[in-house]
Amino acid sequence: MSDRPAEAPVGPEPDAARHEHRVHLLNEMLRIRRFEERCVELYSREEIRGFLHLGIGEEACAVGVMEALTPEDAVVATYREHGHALARGLSMRETMAELQGKMEGCSRGRGGSMHLFDATRRFFGGNAIVAGGLPLAVGLALADHLQGRQRVTACFFGDGAVAEGEFHEAMNLAALWHLPVLFCCENNLYAMGTALRYTESETDLSLKASSYRIPSWEVDGMDVDAVEETARDAARAVREGGGPHFVEMRTYRFRSHSMYDPDRYRDKAEIAQWREKDPLTTLTARLSAEGLGDADVARLEAQVAAEVDDAVAFAEAGTDEPVEELERFVTSERTSERTAP
Numbered sequence: 001m002s003d004r005p006a007e008a009p010v011g012p013e014p015d016a017a018r019h020e021h022r023v024h025l026l027n028e029m030l031r032i033r034r035f036e037e038r039c040v041e042l043y044s045r046e047e048i049r050g051f052l053h054l055g056i057g058e059e060a061c062a063v064g065v066m067e068a069l070t071p072e073d074a075v076v077a078t079y080r081e082h083g084h085a086l087a088r089g090l091s092m093r094e095t096m097a098e099l100q101g102k103m104e105g106c107s108r109g110r111g112g113s114m115h116l117f118d119a120t121r122r123f124f125g126g127n128a129i130v131a132g133g134l135p136l137a138v139g140l141a142l143a144d145h146l147q148g149r150q151r152v153t154a155c156f157f158g159d160g161a162v163a164e165g166e167f168h169e170a171m172n173l174a175a176l177w178h179l180p181v182l183f184c185c186e187n188n189l190y191a192m193g194t195a196l197r198y199t200e201s202e203t204d205l206s207l208k209a210s211s212y213r214i215p216s217w218e219v220d221g222m223d224v225d226a227v228e229e230t231a232r233d234a235a236r237a238v239r240e241g242g243g244p245h246f247v248e249m250r251t252y253r254f255r256s257h258s259m260y261d262p263d264r265y266r267d268k269a270e271i272a273q274w275r276e277k278d279p280l281t282t283l284t285a286r287l288s289a290e291g292l293g294d295a296d297v298a299r300l301e302a303q304v305a306a307e308v309d310d311a312v313a314f315a316e317a318g319t320d321e322p323v324e325e326l327e328r329f330v331t332s333e334r335t336s337e338r339t340a341p
């Protein structure tokens with residue numbers, strides 16, 4: 001979706017409006033799922049290169065949280081951020097072009113999969129360093145705080161980030177200075193091939209937030225309705241001056257860590273169990289009970305397939321950066337103008 005409406009008014013919505021809203025949520029998750037499935041194909045043909053981390057299975061986290069934000073809020077994400085970028089309103093075209101290293105990409109083809117970025121939509125990456133986004137989020141929130149702007153900075157990170165010093169420094173400063181950060185932890189139980197229980201003495205991540213006096217919630221990250229509701233409550237509290245809040249979303253990635261990972265550390269039965277909680281299947285079942293028919297789902301699928309096809313065609317027709325431009329932006333052009341004699 002390109003233009004995100006401001007946060008919806010509080011209070012019960014009429015059933016029809018609620019249904020329509022959920023169809024929108026399903027559509028957003030479908031867009032992400034089908035986009036990433038196409039990325040797998042393109043990767044095997046080497047049309048996408050480098051690292052590629054897919055969020056298949058985790059779509060409800062990005063989509064649910066994004067619903068709680070306004071266009072003025074900020075988003076900071078990790079290297080598993082295709083879904084976050086699309087849900088935030090980056091177009092599929094500029095996202096796919098970026099993955100293919102084309103100049104038409106949102107980061108001019110220089111970032112690739114891990115560095116999707118769009119300041120106009122206040123989407124501040126795409127960060128490849130585990131926990132590296134947290135201090136950035138604290139800085140963005142500090143700027144809003146000092147300027148008296150009622151904005152939220154939503155910061156996504158994985159369970160692996162809690163082992164990093166930056167996580168603790170960011171949580172501490174955000175709490176100490178009462179900054180408007182919504183910490184969104186996507187706990188998919190693994191950091192690359194290592195299960196959380198092998199690296200953390202305390203695996204209840206919400207307790208880490210409590211130790212910094214940050215209010216925290218846990219939510220089923222496979223249920224987009226639940227994520228949205230929790231994120232709305234948390235974002236409202238942050239926006240109203242309640243300081244940082246922490247939401248732990250319990251989720252699972254259905255595929256390997258990255259395209260290079262043979263995924264030998266997870267039990268097949270565990271993966272199968274989580275696949276039964278597929279957020280798209282759950283929501284589709286709920287919508288079917290409310291009257292959404294197979295033909296409606298087929299129509300959504302067809303629209304999404306057309307959007308993906310269009311994005312791939314756009315990217316494939318895109319431009320490779322000329323070799324003579326490669327040194328541009330390595331240092332700031334504006335700074336060198338200012339310091340020129």
Ligand SMILES: Cc1ncc(C[n+]2csc(CCOP(=O)(O)OP(=O)(O)O)c2C)c(N)n1
Pocket residue numbers: 078080128129130131157158159160161186188190191192257
């Ligand atoms: C500071 C740092 N250390 C190590 C790595 C290598 N690395 C890349 S992803 C990753 C796992 C992170 O897991 P998690 O935070 O749970 O996110 P997930 O991949 O599960 O979404 C690691 C260790 C890195 N990118 N940055």
Ligand SMILES: [Mg+2]
Pocket residue numbers: 158159160186187188189190191192
């Ligand atoms: Mg993880």
